[in-house]
Amino acid sequence: MEKKLRLVMVGNGMAGVRTLEELLKLAPDMYDITVYGAEPHPNYNRILLSPVLTGEQTLQDIVLNDVAWYESHGITLRMNCKVRRINRARRLVVGEDGSEAPYDRLLLATGSKPFILPVPGNDLDGVVTFRDIHDVNLMIEAAGRHRRAVVIGGGLLGLEAANGLAARGMEVSVVHLGASLLDRQLDPQAALLLQRSLEARGLAFHMRRQTQALLGNDSGRVRALRLDNGEEVPADLVVMAVGIRPDTGLAQDCGLYVNRGVVVSDTLQTYDPMIYAVGECVSHRGIAYGLVAPLFEQAKVAADHLARHGIGRYEGSVTSTKLKVTGIDVFSAGDFLGDEGTEAITLADPVGGVYKKLVLKEDQLVGACLYGDTADGAWYFRLIREGRRIDELRDQLMFGESAIGGDTGHAGENRAAGMADSAEVCGCNGVCKGAIVKAIREKGLFTVDEIKKHTKAASSCGSCAGLVEQILIGCVGGAADVKPKAQKPVCGCTDLTHGEVRKAIREHHLTTIPDAMRFMEWRTPDGCATCRPALNYYLLSTWPGEARDDSQSRLANERMHANIQKDGTYSVVPRMWGGVTNPSELRRIADVADKYAIPMVKVTGGQRIDLLGVKKEDLPKVWADLDMPSGHAYGKNLRTVKTCVGSEFCRFGTQDSTAMGIALEKDLAGMGSPHKVKLAVSGCPRNCAESGIKDIGVIAVDSGWELYVGGNGGIKTEVAQFFAKVKTAREVLEYCGAFLQLYREEAFYLERTVHYLARVGLEHAKARVVEDAANRAELYARLRFALSFESDPWRERRVAEPMAPEFQPLTV
Amino acid sequence: MPQAASCPWRSICNIDDIPVHGARVLRREGKEDVALFRTVDGQVYAVIDRCPHKGGPLSAGLVHGRSVACPLHGWVLDLESGQAQAPDEGSVRTLPVKVDGGAVYLALDED
Numbered sequence: 001m002e003k004k005l006r007l008v009m010v011g012n013g014m015a016g017v018r019t020l021e022e023l024l025k026l027a028p029d030m031y032d033i034t035v036y037g038a039e040p041h042p043n044y045n046r047i048l049l050s051p052v053l054t055g056e057q058t059l060q061d062i063v064l065n066d067v068a069w070y071e072s073h074g075i076t077l078r079m080n081c082k083v084r085r086i087n088r089a090r091r092l093v094v095g096e097d098g099s100e101a102p103y104d105r106l107l108l109a110t111g112s113k114p115f116i117l118p119v120p121g122n123d124l125d126g127v128v129t130f131r132d133i134h135d136v137n138l139m140i141e142a143a144g145r146h147r148r149a150v151v152i153g154g155g156l157l158g159l160e161a162a163n164g165l166a167a168r169g170m171e172v173s174v175v176h177l178g179a180s181l182l183d184r185q186l187d188p189q190a191a192l193l194l195q196r197s198l199e200a201r202g203l204a205f206h207m208r209r210q211t212q213a214l215l216g217n218d219s220g221r222v223r224a225l226r227l228d229n230g231e232e233v234p235a236d237l238v239v240m241a242v243g244i245r246p247d248t249g250l251a252q253d254c255g256l257y258v259n260r261g262v263v264v265s266d267t268l269q270t271y272d273p274m275i276y277a278v279g280e281c282v283s284h285r286g287i288a289y290g291l292v293a294p295l296f297e298q299a300k301v302a303a304d305h306l307a308r309h310g311i312g313r314y315e316g317s318v319t320s321t322k323l324k325v326t327g328i329d330v331f332s333a334g335d336f337l338g339d340e341g342t343e344a345i346t347l348a349d350p351v352g353g354v355y356k357k358l359v360l361k362e363d364q365l366v367g368a369c370l371y372g373d374t375a376d377g378a379w380y381f382r383l384i385r386e387g388r389r390i391d392e393l394r395d396q397l398m399f400g401e402s403a404i405g406g407d408t409g410h411a412g413e414n415r416a417a418g419m420a421d422s423a424e425v426c427g428c429n430g431v432c433k434g435a436i437v438k439a440i441r442e443k444g445l446f447t448v449d450e451i452k453k454h455t456k457a458a459s460s461c462g463s464c465a466g467l468v469e470q471i472l473i474g475c476v477g478g479a480a481d482v483k484p485k486a487q488k489p490v491c492g493c494t495d496l497t498h499g500e501v502r503k504a505i506r507e508h509h510l511t512t513i514p515d516a517m518r519f520m521e522w523r524t525p526d527g528c529a530t531c532r533p534a535l536n537y538y539l540l541s542t543w544p545g546e547a548r549d550d551s552q553s554r555l556a557n558e559r560m561h562a563n564i565q566k567d568g569t570y571s572v573v574p575r576m577w578g579g580v581t582n583p584s585e586l587r588r589i590a591d592v593a594d595k596y597a598i599p600m601v602k603v604t605g606g607q608r609i610d611l612l613g614v615k616k617e618d619l620p621k622v623w624a625d626l627d628m629p630s631g632h633a634y635g636k637n638l639r640t641v642k643t644c645v646g647s648e649f650c651r652f653g654t655q656d657s658t659a660m661g662i663a664l665e666k667d668l669a670g671m672g673s674p675h676k677v678k679l680a681v682s683g684c685p686r687n688c689a690e691s692g693i694k695d696i697g698v699i700a701v702d703s704g705w706e707l708y709v710g711g712n713g714g715i716k717t718e719v720a721q722f723f724a725k726v727k728t729a730r731e732v733l734e735y736c737g738a739f740l741q742l743y744r745e746e747a748f749y750l751e752r753t754v755h756y757l758a759r760v761g762l763e764h765a766k767a768r769v770v771e772d773a774a775n776r777a778e779l780y781a782r783l784r785f786a787l788s789f790e791s792d793p794w795r796e797r798r799v800a801e802p803m804a805p806e807f808q809p810l811t812v
Numbered sequence: 813m814p815q816a817a818s819c820p821w822r823s824i825c826n827i828d829d830i831p832v833h834g835a836r837v838l839r840r841e842g843k844e845d846v847a848l849f850r851t852v853d854g855q856v857y858a859v860i861d862r863c864p865h866k867g868g869p870l871s872a873g874l875v876h877g878r879s880v881a882c883p884l885h886g887w888v889l890d891l892e893s894g895q896a897q898a899p900d901e902g903s904v905r906t907l908p909v910k911v912d913g914g915a916v917y918l919a920l921d922e923d
Binding site: 443453454460524525526527528529532533550552553554555556557559560564566567568616805806809810811812 | 822824825829831834836837838839840848853866867872874875876881883884886900920
């Protein structure tokens, strides 16, 4: 058996252990792992020390990986054991208990140390920092026996400490060097509101003051602080929260290059290629991060390289912060101060205690600072990270996500902060807010995906994903790992994003799933139920005629060409062009329903007839007896073109919308797409075919046809946006086809037109389809070429030919 | 391995009757259906064709690795152990299978 490599990790905190978790996912058997941790505890959630101090949570609640976790992964854990030195020449870590751990790879995750003010008396009893469980225990103990506390530092940690001590009944004052609190998180106006509400809770502030000395009593315990104006502030407990410094002592001693932090490359390697470093101890491109979210991103990249995948790069992070003081909501992200190149939109309601500032640069949101009402923090943060163009939202931006459009299915709730624990968040799976909060705390969750897996919330229709994200950010603040889809890997089988996968398939002419997986170094032999359907779509849409459809990489509906129902039966929807049928078709449908004892016949929202409850083995016979083409009501493809009766019958109709709809449907039938596509054609602006909420809506006017794109009537109602106005039916076909081809070529799998357009911008689509006639013609030609390979899937599988095995049961 | 006398191997089909990455359903009189799967490495597995979550037909699921994803709500079940992938909890009953000279045999319980 091949000998395992040895990995030693120094530091047992969140960044380091997260790296191990990521590594174990990628390469569970590659390393024998030894962990040194100076604290007598396993890895716990350091950002939740504040609620432990206030008494809202216990130490037990915030442990992320208990000792059993280390055991179950075969990790040698040396808790309560500092490291004496690292011997790089012999590749050896020496513990203070005399233990020696040789390594092939070393991971430094030593975190940071609180800065101790160099003032007389800083070593007195009763002078503590706020960094770990030991500090918290000291503070809790002091709060039980003493009365007056002074916190030095009005930053995030300092205010959380002050609030916690006040909650435990101490009289607390805060000494702050700057003119306003949280000067790295808030602008001066918001900071003033914060100071007032903390004063209303009984906290006292000494602003613009330095500490000159700490004065002790006869027994060596602190009794007061002397400020630079000579004033003496009585204190039985002094908490120093004046910042942190990367803990680089060990790295420096063993000769690694250190500049403020341990200097690492984009692959999280130090100057010694055997040694990686993550977390607060590192300096990456000159920045040492003190928040959790960037550390998790680093962990992913470091794990990728430790597992010898060698793909990921860490390129820095945009960060957001949240003050964890119950009842006071503060949120900031990005560049919230702004400069000459930016503009700001502000809303100030000092009496109501609300202040919001949004910083814009050109057409993008680059920073946000919220006080009092932070419900939209998650949404703003997403806009900042996605770099999304917000010119179209600008006049409503300040009023939050709820002003932009309505989610359905959770009683109109869109603000998680105000929701009661018993309020339902996920209407599909019946998950309430309390259950989500509990899972986040107990299981140590940091991503919406993890919450989906553990609670099922947001795992069906996904409309509550925004709410779930807000709840996550409310619980874990800046540690929440909230990434837009464009930046997320396709699934656990790869680190590549949808965009990168599409690009590789195009640029390297990949035409089969096994080739694509090999080339892109998939981690699993044959993918999973998330990536295989996506790859199959990308191959077919990129290389029509060359790539072969792999039906086993399609989900049940597309493989069976029918919609699977909860009892395992299927529903069958025959094609009715433009929603028009005739007596002969209706007779056949009625006969089929009788012959196969089909329990329900229903009219669909897309103007079709649905036969529900068909047994799998009856499908080929039902298709043969119907003698109608597949309605494709089950796939990621063109579904229906809904029409009104138009000028043929209607006294208001301006054009023959029915004939236009039929022509469009015949032009596009069989078109596979990233997600389902629905069209409608209305004969006048009364819009009886509901063109305003379709992927493409066509509305007849007297002088021609108006085209609208990106509408959606589903999970989140979205009104389609005006795209172009054309004169002839031929132009309608070409513009619609060209737009859909652009969507087919550029959208990510499972991205509806509305989300695709939100990502690339409506202007992008207009420039390629409306304004560039040559490009439009090419797009349309490529669509016609792709569609030339399509045929009716029901006709191919009818019972007359030998019945396809997937429909035929075996018997003993 | 079950005892030959009480639980004889029954010939079910040829291995090529089951598509790679696919499944076939074995229908039994008065008993639950069995789903037979063939994975990418040529192994054949048999489980009761009923997801422990909401009873979905696993035979219509997408097969990957040694697992199948249920077509109804995406639970992933290990075909060898029958266990649901964490954090979901539950399991589906598995049946012993052997492939001999291209023929697929199943040890059906005679209960």
